[in-house]
Amino acid sequence: MTNTLSIRDLQGSQLAPLAVPHRLLLGPGPSNAHPTVLQAMSTAPLGHLDPVFLGLMDEIQSLLRYVWQTDHPMTIAISGTGSAAMEATIANAVEPGDVVLVGVMGYFGHRLVDMAGRYGADVRSITKPWGQVFSLAELRAAMEQHRPRILALVHAETSTGARQPLEGVGDLCREFDCLLLVDTVTSLGGVPIFLDEWGVDLAYSCSQKGLGCSPGASPFTMSDRALAKLRDRPSKVANWYLDAELLGKYWGSERVYHHTAPINLYYGLREALRLVAEEGLANCWQRHQNNVEFLWQSLEAIGLSMHVDREFRLPTLTTVRVPDGVDAKAIARTLLLEHNIEIGGGLGELAGKVWRVGLMGYNSRSENVERLVAAFQQVL
Amino acid sequence: MTNTLSIRDLQGSQLAPLAVPHRLLLGPGPSNAHPTVLQAMSTAPLGHLDPVFLGLMDEIQSLLRYVWQTDHPMTIAISGTGSAAMEATIANAVEPGDVVLVGVMGYFGHRLVDMAGRYGADVRSITKPWGQVFSLAELRAAMEQHRPRILALVHAETSTGARQPLEGVGDLCREFDCLLLVDTVTSLGGVPIFLDEWGVDLAYSCSQKGLGCSPGASPFTMSDRALAKLRDRPSKVANWYLDAELLGKYWGSERVYHHTAPINLYYGLREALRLVAEEGLANCWQRHQNNVEFLWQSLEAIGLSMHVDREFRLPTLTTVRVPDGVDAKAIARTLLLEHNIEIGGGLGELAGKVWRVGLMGYNSRSENVERLVAAFQQVL
Numbered sequence: 131m132t133n134t135l136s137i138r139d140l141q142g143s144q145l146a147p148l149a150v151p152h153r154l155l156l157g158p159g160p161s162n163a164h165p166t167v168l169q170a171m172s173t174a175p176l177g178h179l180d181p182v183f184l185g186l187m188d189e190i191q192s193l194l195r196y197v198w199q200t201d202h203p204m205t206i207a208i209s210g211t212g213s214a215a216m217e218a219t220i221a222n223a224v225e226p227g228d229v230v231l232v233g234v235m236g237y238f239g240h241r242l243v244d245m246a247g248r249y250g251a252d253v254r255s256i257t258k259p260w261g262q263v264f265s266l267a268e269l270r271a272a273m274e275q276h277r278p279r280i281l282a283l284v285h286a287e288t289s290t291g292a293r294q295p296l297e298g299v300g301d302l303c304r305e306f307d308c309l310l311l312v313d314t315v316t317s318l319g320g321v322p323i324f325l326d327e328w329g330v331d332l333a334y335s336c337s338q339k340g341l342g343c344s345p346g347a348s349p350f351t352m353s354d355r356a357l358a359k360l361r362d363r364p365s366k367v368a369n370w371y372l373d374a375e376l377l378g379k380y381w382g383s384e385r386v387y388h389h390t391a392p393i394n395l396y397y398g399l400r401e402a403l404r405l406v407a408e409e410g411l412a413n414c415w416q417r418h419q420n421n422v423e424f425l426w427q428s429l430e431a432i433g434l435s436m437h438v439d440r441e442f443r444l445p446t447l448t449t450v451r452v453p454d455g456v457d458a459k460a461i462a463r464t465l466l467l468e469h470n471i472e473i474g475g476g477l478g479e480l481a482g483k484v485w486r487v488g489l490m491g492y493n494s495r496s497e498n499v500e501r502l503v504a505a506f507q508q509v510l
Numbered sequence: 511m512t513n514t515l516s517i518r519d520l521q522g523s524q525l526a527p528l529a530v531p532h533r534l535l536l537g538p539g540p541s542n543a544h545p546t547v548l549q550a551m552s553t554a555p556l557g558h559l560d561p562v563f564l565g566l567m568d569e570i571q572s573l574l575r576y577v578w579q580t581d582h583p584m585t586i587a588i589s590g591t592g593s594a595a596m597e598a599t600i601a602n603a604v605e606p607g608d609v610v611l612v613g614v615m616g617y618f619g620h621r622l623v624d625m626a627g628r629y630g631a632d633v634r635s636i637t638k639p640w641g642q643v644f645s646l647a648e649l650r651a652a653m654e655q656h657r658p659r660i661l662a663l664v665h666a667e668t669s670t671g672a673r674q675p676l677e678g679v680g681d682l683c684r685e686f687d688c689l690l691l692v693d694t695v696t697s698l699g700g701v702p703i704f705l706d707e708w709g710v711d712l713a714y715s716c717s718q719k720g721l722g723c724s725p726g727a728s729p730f731t732m733s734d735r736a737l738a739k740l741r742d743r744p745s746k747v748a749n750w751y752l753d754a755e756l757l758g759k760y761w762g763s764e765r766v767y768h769h770t771a772p773i774n775l776y777y778g779l780r781e782a783l784r785l786v787a788e789e790g791l792a793n794c795w796q797r798h799q800n801n802v803e804f805l806w807q808s809l810e811a812i813g814l815s816m817h818v819d820r821e822f823r824l825p826t827l828t829t830v831r832v833p834d835g836v837d838a839k840a841i842a843r844t845l846l847l848e849h850n851i852e853i854g855g856g857l858g859e860l861a862g863k864v865w866r867v868g869l870m871g872y873n874s875r876s877e878n879v880e881r882l883v884a885a886f887q888q889v890l
Contacts (some may be wrong), residue, residue, distance in 0.1 A: 137792050138579060145569060145784045148550045148777055150562055160555050160770055170528045171774060172552035175540050175724055177852045182530055189525060199518060209726065210590040210751065213769035217751045245750045338770065344555055346589065346726050346772030368748055370625045371590065371597045389593035390540055390718065392726030394551060395772065397528055404525045412517050472557045 153466070156487055156502055157474035158288050158447055159316070160338035160345050163398065164492040167343050170401040175393040179385065183393065186400050187381060193403035194349050197318060197341070197411060198333065200325035204374065205351040206381045207399055209392050212315045212336030215348035217245055218372040219311050219332040223280050223356055225363050226250030231278035233269070236260050237289035237477045238313055242282045249368055254278065260287075260479040261438050261449065263294045266302065273306050279359075280309045286317035289477045291438045291449035291486065293321060300329015309356050315339065318349060319406055320418040320446035320490055331356040337395070340418070340446055342491025343402035347395040402491070418445040421494045425487065428503040432510070437484050446494075449476070449484040453510070458482050461509055469505040533846070536867055536882055537854035538668050538827055539696070540718035540725050543778065544872040547723050550781040555773040559765065563773065566780050567761060573783035574729050577698060577721070577791060578713065580705035584754065585731040586761045587779055589772050592695045592716030595728035597625055598752040599691050599712040603660050603736055605743050606630030611658035611688075613649070616640050617669035617857045618693055622662045629748055634658065640667075640859040641818050641829065643674045646682065653686050659739075660689045666697035669857045671818045671829035671866065673701060680709015689736050695719065698729060699786055700798040700826035700870055711736040717775070720798070720826055722871025723782035727775040730754075782871070798825040801874045805867065808883040812890070817864050826874075829856070829864040833890075838862050841889055849885040 155161050163171075176183040187206075194205045208215040220242070224230060230251040232242045235258040246253045254276045258264060264283070273281065281303055285294055296312065303310040311332040317323055319340025325333055331353040337343035352360070352374060360367070360374060367373040371389065379386040406414050422445040426436055429450055437449035452458040458475055462485060465471045474486035489498065535541050543551075556563040567586075574585045588595040600622070604610060610631040612622045615638040626633045634656045638644060644663070653661065661683055665674050676692065683690040691712040697703055699720025705713055711733040717723035732740070732754055740747070740754060747753040751769065759766040786794050802825040806816055809830055817829035832838040838855055842865060845851045854866035869878065 139576075139790075145573075145787065147546070147784070148553060148566075148781050150553060150556055150566075150777075152554050153556055153560065155555065155557055157557055160557065160773055162554055163774075166527070168552040168554065168774070172548040173528060173530060174532050174542055174548065175535065175718070176530055176533055177535055177537055177540065178725075180533065180846070180852065186528075186530075193525075196519070210594060211770050211772055214590060214594075214751045217749070241750070248746050248748050248750055336770070338555070338773075344772070344774040345558075345770045346775055366628050368628050369597070370621070370628055371594045390591050390716065390725045392591055392724070392772070392775065393540055393718075394543075394548070394724040394778075395726055395775065397530075398774075401528050404527070407525065410519075466560070472560065 151470060154471045154498060154501065156489065156493060156498060157472045158486045158488050159336065159490065161342065161488060161490040161493040163344045164342045164402060164405055166405065167398045167401045171344060171394045171398040173394065173397050178391045178393060179387065184385060186396060190396060190400050190403065191381065193407055197403060197406055198323055198325045198351060199327070200351055202351045202353050204357055204378055206377060207347040207396065208350045208372065209389060210348060211345045212334065212348045214372065215334035215350045216313065217369065218350050218374065219334050220245045220249055221367050221369040221372050222352065222360050222374040223309055223311060223332050224249040224251045225365065227252060228279040229254060229276055230280045230282060231272060231276045233264050233283045233294070235263060235290065235292060235294070236284065236287035238284050238287060246282070260290045261292055263292050263442050266298050269299060270302055273302060273308065277306060278308050280311055282311040284313040286314065286321055286444050286446065288316040288447060290480065291444050291447045292442050293444045296328045304329060309359065316444060316446050319414060320494065321444060322415050325351065337399050337402065339488070339490040341402045341406060343398045344395065346392055347399045418489065418494045421489050421496055421499060422448060424496055425489060425499045428499055432503060432507055446488060446490045448487045449480065450487055452483055452485060456510065458485060464509045465505055471502055471505055531850060534851045534878060534881065536869065536873060536878060537852045538866045538868050539716065539870065541722065541868060541870040541873040543724045544722045544782060544785055546785065547778045547781045551724060551774045551778040553774065553777050558771045558773060559767065564765060566776060570776060570780050570783065571761065573787055577783060577786055578703055578705045578731060579707070580731055582731045582733050584737055584758060586757060587727040587776065588730045588752065589769060590728060591725045592714065592728045594752065595714035595716070595730045596693065597749070598730050598754065599714050600625045600629055601747050601749040601752050602732065602740050602754040603689055603691060603712055604629040604631045605745065607632060608659040609634060609656055610660045610662060611652060611656045613644050613663045615643060615670065615672060615674070616664065616667035618664045618667060626662070641670045641672055643672050643822050646678050649679060650682055653682060653688065657686065658688050660691055662691040664693040666694065666701055666824050666826065668696040668827060670860065671824050671827045672822050673824050676708045676710070684709060689739065696824060696826050699794060700874065701824060702795050705731065717779050717782065719868070719870040721782045721786065723778045724775065726772055727779045798869065798874045801869050801876055801879060802828060804876055805869060805879045808879055812883060812887055826868060826870045828867045829860065830867055832863055832865060836890070838865060844889045845885055851882055851885055
């Protein structure tokens with residue numbers, strides 16, 4: 131022992147074992163993880179190069195391709211939360227000086243602008259009021275004006291509850307020799323997605339929403355077009371942890387050590403994806419749609435209204451207008467502390483104007499709608 | 511539903527629930543997590559802004575300061591594995607053009623060189639054969655030659671099993687107006703560390719070694735000197751996910767949303783740290799030392815020898831020389847598949863020449879030494 135110094139002790143040594151209340155998480159995420167997923171996460175860890183673990187990684191890749199409806203070989207989990215997967219798409223797609231066009235219709239569009247700037251992009255943006263989406267004609271006009279190398283859009287804007295239609299956008303991008311990068315954080319598993327049909331080149335998501343897992347291992351995918359741009363860049367990716375070339379050598383056949391994977395989260399993600407596959411993707415999407423329609427109907431029945439036009443509302447996340455004179459934060463706090471139900475508040479343009487209610491993954495169930503609406507009736 | 515396309519199904523829908531073998535992980539990490547930690551990780555998640563969860567984060571900060579013996583207010587968990595915390599120190603310390611001096615005495619020194627280069631550093635390095643360490647005089651000579659803004663050293667080189675003494679290095683760095691950045695991935699919790707006494711400005715670690723947790727939430731700390739450099743930089747940190755200013759607003763009193771924390775991993779980390787505090791840091795260090803001495807003695811008794819000089823051997827990770835004519839990989843494979851014991855192989859200069867045996871956190875117990883040595887005797 132080289133210990134010649136005295137150790138400063140602390141009150142921490144008196145802490146009790148973990149004990150937390152059981153909340154129903156109906157905010158913008160995380161949602162409650164499926165009990166089977168939580169159980170899988172408590173399995174004793176394997177090594178990150180154990181052949182059994184490598185087999186689980188192959189299964190995760192295959193299942194991620196299924197839920198995204200893509201054949202991209204480079205489809206993996208990033209060892210971080212959704213924001214890390216978001217940064218992985220930017221870090222691997224953007225070279226300094228690239229024109230990146232971002233469609234900003236809420237908080238996460240603004241974040242894409244910030245991130246792309248940090249990687250040296252020449253960032254241009256088009257904007258919509260929070261809760262609205264871009265038409266294909268508007269996107270075409272912006273492409274003609276800015277001629278970007280990358281177009282970044284948010285499929286499901288978690289801050290507004292709006293769904294950006296993506297039909298035709300991939301063809302538009304090919305016409306302009308541009309990569310299409312899409313945020314599917316609040317859509318994967320809960321909203322119909324067809325990455326390959328839509329021509330999406332880079333996408334990211336999270337585990338704790340539509341997939342019903344715990345946060346920390348996050349879906350990421352790149353097309354061969356995006357990989358070709360990566361291979362041709364003269365400079366290294368300005369992020370070691372998220373470098374897709376290094377990650378590909380671990381997830382691919384070479385199995386070169388890159389970093390220690392978050393083993394137990396991969397257990398949980400594999401289990402969550404398996405449950406989606408067992409239910410069937412179409413059934414899973416339909417369940418989200420049925421339950422959200424029940425939510426809208428039930429909220430309207432008690433006099434509340436939704437912020438987003440019905441056509442563009444997400445099945446996973448609903449923005450509910452705060453009635454005049456009601457203190458949005460106080461209501462959410464009462465729901466949390468007295469009813470053990472978490473809902474989210476508005477961000478940015480919608481701060482104080484909406485609540486955000488998520489029905490995602492394991493939480494998209496009619497009994498949760500009933501419990502929330504009953505609690506809302508009591509506290510309003 | 512906008513689902514008009516047909517869904518491509520896959521074999522994934524036929525997968526069985528998770529079932530993995532129970533391995534004893536005595537490699538360079540991950541180690542087996544403490545059963546109480548695994549149980550905590552299966553607790554239903556809270557929201558990342560829930561007041562109860564924010565309270566747990568405060569406890570994690572306090573406990574991390576204890577195990578590192580530091581008062582740095584900016585001491586948090588990074589939402590990724592140890593490599594992400596490593597990158598967080600580089601991203602927040604290095605500005606383009608900064609001279610960064612790296613002491614390379616194994617794999618992780620090389621990685622620091624790679625990472626610092628990606629952030630625009632003017633990287634200089636000094637090297638040692640794998641298994642040796644730098645003397646204070648050697649470090650002083652290199653400081654005089656290179657005059658770096660940041661000196662980066664590896665306290666516990668996971669690839670070699672060598673412990674770099676740090677006494678006096680902080681004073682040396684202050685003399686040269688330089689920040690001291692230290693890798694404590696394989697030392698935190700198992701090897702005496704006194705960050706403040708040693709004058710360490712930036713450090714990172716992982717959860718799955720000396721702390722006995724599962725990987726995915728990783729200790730990170732910055733001194734006020736390092737934070738001052740961060741505040742003064744003219745450009746944004748070239749990494750959004752790991753930006754310490756944004757992270758500080760979530761972990762500090764402002765509680766501004768940055769990203770969704772890996773909730774269940776934080777449960778596990780808090781529990782793992784609580785167990786260290788319950789045992790007492792000095793007792794925990796002493797247990798690691800006692801068990802590793804038992805390991806060395808037992809291995810020597812069956813004719814094996816250690817690679818690193820006794821004075822600089824880590825209590826957490828031992829490099830064991832492969833006897834002449836023995837196929838190191840074949841032995842490790844047999845231990846894994848027939849005895850359910852994982853040990854590591856050599857990397858780089860030590861490939862094929864050593865095995866790497868970890869006794870870390872929950873796994874640093876005499877019965878594990880006995881089980882390993884008995885298995886070694888059978889397979890050799």
